[in-house]
Amino acid sequence: MSSIVDHVLVIDDDAVFNRVLCRALKRRGYPVSGVHSGEEALALAAQEQPTMIVLDLNLAGKSGLALVTPLRGLCPDARIVVLTGYASIATAVEAIKLGANQYLAKPVEIDTLLHALSSAPVDPGAKTAIDTPPSMPLSVERMEWEHIQRILLENNCNVSATARALNMHRRTLQRKLGKRPKQL
């Protein structure tokens, strides 16, 4: 199932969250390394060959999305779980396409995260999300968020360009992006 040592690499520039997460994982017996930037992440990934990677998407302005491919290259067999407070369908789709194994939104329970980190790479037998279709339609706020995120991705995370494309004011877009998406 996994190697003798299941090394975990936590990549999150939020110092507090990073520390809390690392401690929680350690308490459960996993060797953990926490880093705060993409550079550190790649260096450690190459060096320690972690089997599990937790990746935040907002790394000091830069998108953690860009790290998925190189991480996957360095650790072909690791489980990569993207964990972000600014979750959106667009980035989720992108992350999975790039090779991530799971995509979760903060806040998340440690058990959910662990499950995502350790579940078998491909297990068609599990029908978890498959039978969860009839939920509520997206709220207008959520809708707006998803739309913005999609266009933002299309524009390579260029805020000004996105604002122009969306025909809205850059200042307003900034403010909207600063707020966390609301659930449902």
Added chain:
Amino acid sequence: MSSIVDHVLVIDDDAVFNRVLCRALKRRGYPVSGVHSGEEALALAAQEQPTMIVLDLNLAGKSGLALVTPLRGLCPDARIVVLTGYASIATAVEAIKLGANQYLAKPVEIDTLLHALSSAPVDPGAKTAIDTPPSMPLSVERMEWEHIQRILLENNCNVSATARALNMHRRTLQRKLGKRPKQL
């Protein structure tokens, strides 16, 4: 780039939406087949070997997610785009994992859908910023309007119910409906 005939298969149990979508695609020169159930979908997929597939997730109670794998099996080279009015990150992640090429939330502009249907198979390395399609994405206002109208229709034009479904205040919905949609 693509075969001589780019056959499109539209799978959506919403008769109205299905018809509208099919017509829009036909008008753009694509041979289109519209079906309303999973069984029809699989039958037609096997028979016509479509190169593009649009799949709704709410197929009369059953989740279209369960169709992704068999469809992928029948048409290994087709572009499969999941299109749903009840989008969620969980189903998005699942759809991509199962082999879908894109996941979009209704409402969606026909151009966006076409772009998703025809764009090259996932190529993460490509910096596709340059070949941005000339079409402008909908403004957030327009997006909101389309979404509201869709949910309103789903609720038989019941303003109160729509407000609840959208998790917004009835008064605000009323005011929004009072204003006419702005173009672009």
Added chain:
DNA sequence: ATCAGGTTGCGACAATATGCCGCAGGCTGC
């Protein structure tokens, strides 16, 4: 090295829009 032109983050403030009350009236089925 300097300069033009793009992007970004953010403060400030007036103009709007929203959330949230309440009320009156119109439907329905019992």
Added chain:
DNA sequence: GCAGCCTGCGGCATATTGTCGCAACCTGAT
């Protein structure tokens, strides 16, 4: 008639935009 739902609208405190402006970066060209 009554209960329960829906609708349209007034009012007002609060929150969110639209708009400016500014300082700080980048990046490529001169």
